[in-house]
Every structure is written in C-alpha cells, then in structure tokens.
Amino acid sequence: MKKGMNYLLIGVFLVASLLVVYPSQAEEAKITALNPLGSAPLIRRVSMAPRLDTLAGKTVYIVNVMFPLTDQFLVEMQKAFAERYPQVNWVLRDKRGTYFDDDPKLWAEIKEKGNAMIMGIGH
Amino acid sequence: MTVEKLGIPTAPVITSVFEDLVKTNAYKKGMPLQRFTFVPHPIAGKPASECREYLKGNDPITGKPVMQEIIEALTKPLTEEEKKTGFIERPAPPRLVGPDTPDNLQRLFLKNAWTDGLPIVLPTEEKVAEMLKGTSQKPNKVVATMRPSPPHEAWEYTVEKVAINAVMAGAKPEYFPVILAIASTGITSLFTSTTSFARMVVVNGPVRNEINMNSGIGALGPFNHANATIGRAWTLISRNLGGGGTPGSTYLGSQGNNFNYNNLCFAEKEEELPKGWKPLHVQKGFKPEESVVSLFSGWSIIDNGGFKPYPYNEVMKHQSLAFYTSGTGNCFKSGVPDSAALTLLLDPLVAKDLKEARGFKTKEELSQWLMKNTFKSAWAYWACRPDDLQKAKDGVEPYASWLKLPEGALVPEPVFFDPKKPIEIMVLGGQTNPFWQAGDFNYVGSASVDKWK
Numbered sequence: 208m209k210k211g212m213n214y215l216l217i218g219v220f221l222v223a224s225l226l227v228v229y230p231s232q233a234e235e236a237k238i239t240a241l242n243p244l245g246s247a248p249l250i251r252r253v254s255m256a257p258r259l260d261t262l263a264g265k266t267v268y269i270v271n272v273m274f275p276l277t278d279q280f281l282v283e284m285q286k287a288f289a290e291r292y293p294q295v296n297w298v299l300r301d302k303r304g305t306y307f308d309d310d311p312k313l314w315a316e317i318k319e320k321g322n323a324m325i326m327g328i329g330h
Numbered sequence: 331m332t333v334e335k336l337g338i339p340t341a342p343v344i345t346s347v348f349e350d351l352v353k354t355n356a357y358k359k360g361m362p363l364q365r366f367t368f369v370p371h372p373i374a375g376k377p378a379s380e381c382r383e384y385l386k387g388n389d390p391i392t393g394k395p396v397m398q399e400i401i402e403a404l405t406k407p408l409t410e411e412e413k414k415t416g417f418i419e420r421p422a423p424p425r426l427v428g429p430d431t432p433d434n435l436q437r438l439f440l441k442n443a444w445t446d447g448l449p450i451v452l453p454t455e456e457k458v459a460e461m462l463k464g465t466s467q468k469p470n471k472v473v474a475t476m477r478p479s480p481p482h483e484a485w486e487y488t489v490e491k492v493a494i495n496a497v498m499a500g501a502k503p504e505y506f507p508v509i510l511a512i513a514s515t516g517i518t519s520l521f522t523s524t525t526s527f528a529r530m531v532v533v534n535g536p537v538r539n540e541i542n543m544n545s546g547i548g549a550l551g552p553f554n555h556a557n558a559t560i561g562r563a564w565t566l567i568s569r570n571l572g573g574g575g576t577p578g579s580t581y582l583g584s585q586g587n588n589f590n591y592n593n594l595c596f597a598e599k600e601e602e603l604p605k606g607w608k609p610l611h612v613q614k615g616f617k618p619e620e621s622v623v624s625l626f627s628g629w630s631i632i633d634n635g636g637f638k639p640y641p642y643n644e645v646m647k648h649q650s651l652a653f654y655t656s657g658t659g660n661c662f663k664s665g666v667p668d669s670a671a672l673t674l675l676l677d678p679l680v681a682k683d684l685k686e687a688r689g690f691k692t693k694e695e696l697s698q699w700l701m702k703n704t705f706k707s708a709w710a711y712w713a714c715r716p717d718d719l720q721k722a723k724d725g726v727e728p729y730a731s732w733l734k735l736p737e738g739a740l741v742p743e744p745v746f747f748d749p750k751k752p753i754e755i756m757v758l759g760g761q762t763n764p765f766w767q768a769g770d771f772n773y774v775g776s777a778s779v780d781k782w783k
Contacts, residue, residue, distance in 0.1 A: 239428035240435055241453045243444050243494045245476075245487040245571035250418040253331055253360040256339045259405050267404070276374040283381040284343075291397065307480055309332070318336045323404045326333075327343035330372050330524065 265322035266296040270313065272306040274329045281327060331361055341403035345371035346390045350578045358483045363412045365403035367396055439498075443576065446565050446591060450498040461493040464506030465782055469493070474516035476572030478580040479523065487513070487571040495570055499563035504541050505556055508533060509563045510782035511623045513571070515775055519564040519593050520574035521627065525655060526583030528629055530594040530673070530771055531561060532756060534611035535621030537779050543597035547760025550596055550675070550767070561595030587629070594631075599758045602678035604685035607693050610756050614776045621779035626673060626754070628771030629655050636680050636764030641688055643696065646674065646768060647704045650753075651745065653770035669748035672700070673771035677759030680766045697753040705740035708732070 259265060267288075271281045285299040298321070303310040306329060317324055333340050344352050346368040356364040368391045369384045376384075389399050428435055435452055439445050451457065462469055469490035477484040492513045496506055512531060521527040533543055544554035552558060569575035600609045600618075611622035632649055636642055656671040676684070690696040711732075712719045722729035732741050746753060754773050759765065 235431050237429040237431055238435070238452065238454055239426045240439075241455060241458050241490075241494045242423045242425055242427050243439075243453060243491070243498060243566070243570040244423040245485040245491055245573075246422060247358075247420050247485055247573070248483055250358060250420065251360050252415050252418060253335060254415055255361060255363070255408055255412050256334045256337045258339050258407055262401065262405060274374065279376065279378055280369075280373045280381040280384070283378055284385055287382065287385045287397065292401075314333055314336060317333060317338055321338060323339050323341070324333050325341045325343060325400055325404075328345065328369070328373050329348065330345050330374055 259322060262292060262323065263294045266298060266320060267323045267325060268317050268321045269297060269299045270317075270324055270326045271299070271301045272326060272329065273302055273304065274306045277328050277330070284325070284327070331356075331359055331364070334361065334364075339404045341365060341367060341400045343367045343369060343396075343400065345369055345373055347371040349391055351580075351582065354579050355481065357418075360418070362418070363409075367399045367403060368392070369396060444566075444570055445498070446562065446569070446575075450566075451500050453494040453497040457497045458490065458493050461497050461501070461503050461506055462490065464503030465489065465510060467510070467782060473510060473513050476513075476516045476518050476568065476574075478518055478568075478572060478574035479521055482522065482573060482580065484516075485571055485573045487567075491571055492567060495566040496559075496563045498566050499559045500555075501559040501563050502541075502555070505560050505563075507779045507782040508537060508541070508556075508560050508621075508623060509567075511777040511779040512560070512564050512625070513567050514782065515623075515625060515777050517625050517627075517774055518568040518572045518574050520568040520572070520581060520590060522574060522580045522582055524582045524584050526585050526587040526629065527627060528587045528589035528594070528771075529564070530589075530626035530628070530769070531564060531596075532610055532624045532626070533560075533595075533597045533621070533779075534600065534609050534616075534624065535779065536619065537621035538597035538600075540621075545597035545599040545758045547762060549599070549758045549760075550594060557595050557597070558592060561592035564593050564595070565590055589631075594626075596758055598756050599678060602681070602761070603757050604681050606691045607681065607685065607755075607757070610754070611776060613693065614773075616776065616778070622776050623779060624776040625774045626769075626771040627774050628671060628673065628769050629653070631675075631767050631769040633765060633767050636677075636683070636766065642680055642684060642764075642766070643688055643690070643699060646700060646766075649768045650700065650704055651706060651710065656770035656772075669751050670745045671751060671770050671772040672746065673754040673769045673773070674756070675759075675767040675769070676755060676757050677761060677763070677765050678757055679759075679761050679764040681757045683764065693755040694752070696755060700753050701744060701746040704745045705742060706745055708735055708737070708739055708741055711741040711743070 269281055269285050271278060281299060285297050288297050302313060344366055349368060352366055356362060368389045370390055385396055387396060389396050432452055436449055439450060467489045471489045473487055473489055473492055475484035475486045492510055496509045501509060519529040541556045543556045574580045598610055610624055612618055616622045632652060634649060639645055650672045684690045684696055718729050722733035751772060
C-alpha cells in the first residue's frame, strides 16, 4: 500500500513537471508573414540547333569572348584541334568589345561561312 | 544561344568554378541542357604549355577528355529531351508564409536566403499595410524590373513587394518613397561579378530633413535609422526582387564587399555647400526643391585626412591613381580606352578650403581640374597596356616618344578623359576634422522621390 502510494506520488510529480515545461510552447502565438520574393519570368525554351554528322570538311569558328588575359587558351585550342583534326577548318576570331558585348556581325559571318562554333572563355 | 538560334551548333567552354552559374543561367534562358565543357580554373594568365595541358586533359566536372567532349557537343545527335520546345513553368511563390512562431519564421527566412544574414522585421500583413501608407501608389502597381547583371533574367516587382522588403529592413513608412525611388531605377545593389562591386545611394532635397537622415557627423557610419534601413532595403530588394545575391550563382565576388550591407547610404549636406557649389541633384538637372536619390557603382573607398601633404586637390590626384580596378589599371584591349572613375565625398571643411584657398568656384571646376591634370606614371601606364608598349617598341607614335620619357615621368594621357564620366563630388560630414573619402565610383542614375509619395 505504502509502495503503491509512493509510485502514485512519483507519477503525479512527473505529470506536473511535464505540464510546467510544455504549455509555454503550445501557447506561443503563430503568425503569418508575406512572401518577399518577386516574380521570375516565364521561360521560353530555345531549340538547340541540329548537330553535325561529321566535322570533316566543315568550318568551325573558335570565338574568344575577350575576357582579359585568356587569349592564349584560345590560340592553343585552335592549334590543338588543327593538329588532331586537320580535315576541319578551324577559324579563330575575337568577339567585338568586351565579354559583355554582343557581336551580330560575327554571328552573321558564322551563319554564312561556318558550320559550328566553340566559344570561350572567362577567367 | 544566339548562334544556336541561327541553326549553328555550339560548344561553350567554361572554367570549372562557374558550373552552377552557367547551368542556372542556361536553364533560365531556355536551354537547360546546353552542352558545356569545363576546364580547370583559372585560365587567365596561364602560359601556353599549361593551356595545352588543360586541353589535352579531362573536364574536371565530367571526367571526359576535353577535346572529345567539345567534338561531341557539336556532333552527338540531340536527345528527345534536348529537342523539347514550349515553356518551362515556374510556380509563383505563395503569397503567405506560415503560420508559425516568430522565431521559426526568422529561421525560415534565413534558410530560404531571403535576408542579408541579419535578423529582419517579419513582414506581417499589418506591418506591410502600415508601410503602404507611406505612398499614394497602389500596392499592385508594377515598379520596375531588375536583374543581377545584363545576361541574367529580369524579375518584375510591385509596390507591395517593395513594401515587404522595406519592412524587413526595419524602415518606417515615411522612408518608403525614398525606397520606392531607388527600386524604380531597376538598378541592383548586388551586381554580379567576380570583382565584388559596391553601390552608393545619395539622397538630396527636402526629404533628407523630413525623415531625419544624417548628412553631418558620422553620416557614413551606423546609428542613423533612416540611413541604415534605406540602404539595407536596397540590398534586400536586390536579393528578393532582383534575383541577385545567391553566392556562386548571382553573387560571385571573390571576396565580397562589406558595403553590400548598407550601400553607403547618406544625405548630402546641402546646407554646408560653399556658395556656387550645387547639390548633386541640381547638377543632374533637378530643381533644388525636388527630393531625389542618386545611385553610384564602384568598388572601394580611401579615407584621407587633410593634414599633409597639401593642397588637397594635389593629394586627390595621387589618390585617384590607387584604384586599379576602375580603369586606372584595367584595360581590356588596345584601342578601347577605359576612362577611370572617381567620386569624392568631402567634409564641409575640405570643400571650404578648396573654394576659398584654392579657388575652385564650383564642383565642376574641381572635377575638370582633376580630369585635366591627373596622369599615370610610366610604369603603371605600360604595365596596363602591353599592346601599346608593343606599338611603342615598333615606333608607332605617340607611344614611341612616350617610351623615351625619363624615369619618373608621367605619361601625358589623362587618366580621366571621358566627359560623360566626370569626377563626382558631394559634401557631407560634421566638420570635426578636414577629412574626405575618395572612391572608384561611377554615377549610374537618379530618380525622383516625390513621384512616389
């Protein structure tokens, strides 16, 4: 009887302890906030151009985007490709202006005289 | 992508640290499966032998041989996925966040990268409604679009969205027209570049005093509520409404820039301008009684005490040559001159001295004097322009004659030569000491605050 009373008292003590700890969390007010993000535009897919069956006999432009001090890499690229694929015409060209600038004249030339383009390289 | 649209297959080659950036950008521009080849980073300045090694080696991302990968990019047939057309839909963000406890919402905003890393004022509907009282514009009015830099997509935002971010910054409703004016320019404060750009925002006109901005002692420092929160709001707007500020993708500054927290937001001390020196907004064509924000772009600031050497304008000449990022040292290509940038923030004591002791009757006179009289040393000139050095060695004038100048001489080509990029001058400070700050900042634009009241 005495043992049973002790267990009862321990149980009451434990329950009381839990009630002291958890109610503060259960009662904390919840709020809503407005989402700060803006609207991203719809993305229209851009079709990729059909690939070439072979590069043999074709003209491939290697275009330097003009990031400072990166010319050497494109020069070496042209040499390396010309050594390995001598049946391809590798044309190295600088894009107009800085790497931010567009160059519609060059794209028109590539469309007219080229079959493919490699472009590089930043940093 | 422009060339792909012309029916020409392409193979872009990128250095490996930009994998996230280029793939994210390709997705946003509508070619999520663009065929990139990566090489080790960096490439700039590498000798021919090392470039060769990279070309003959493997792509550090895919492990494939670089040259083979480039050839395959041009010749391997398109997959069905690559042939897809139409649109890629991105669900609009939900209007509301929560409900949750304030602490949990703070954690969520931080986790979602909607903040600048600091705690924010949670933008409840009540707080945003209060902020919207600061303007007569309707909440759903489109303010502008903004992008992190030209190649990136532009995001559109409304007055309400600006208000949400203004609340987050801790701003008061009376500051809101200033914040809207900044947002209306569509200019990001978080320009994406590996060079760690900074921005500056200057406020002119009656609104400065109406909202108790600081243009006096400590104006560029903390402790003024309007200066601090207006500047901060621009950063949050640029991040959440302009698509910027994501490290590795749209925040690429190699070291970052501490100015990005507050964007050097201050008010010009118009009351202490020497007679004849106009406030910045009047120089830009606004009336003195108009309230205006003006924005600048640059990288860094040097602080200078006006003790010795003297006079100040001579010191400014030398100081301006320290900014090698802004055109004093950075020349992309021979024949494409790159005029440097300089902005001066003068304590009124310095401005007074320059007017009374040195005779500069207007800001423009000082600006023009500096532009006309600042030259680089021969070492700096030739170090920045190797193509011009070669021309000099080949006997091309005037380079050949410049190469014969004695050691220590200055090359007689002005550092600041573009009349469209004058040296900008503003006055602020509390006159406790004749200090000024020089920065490699360019003026970018101004906007009316009154329009947004």
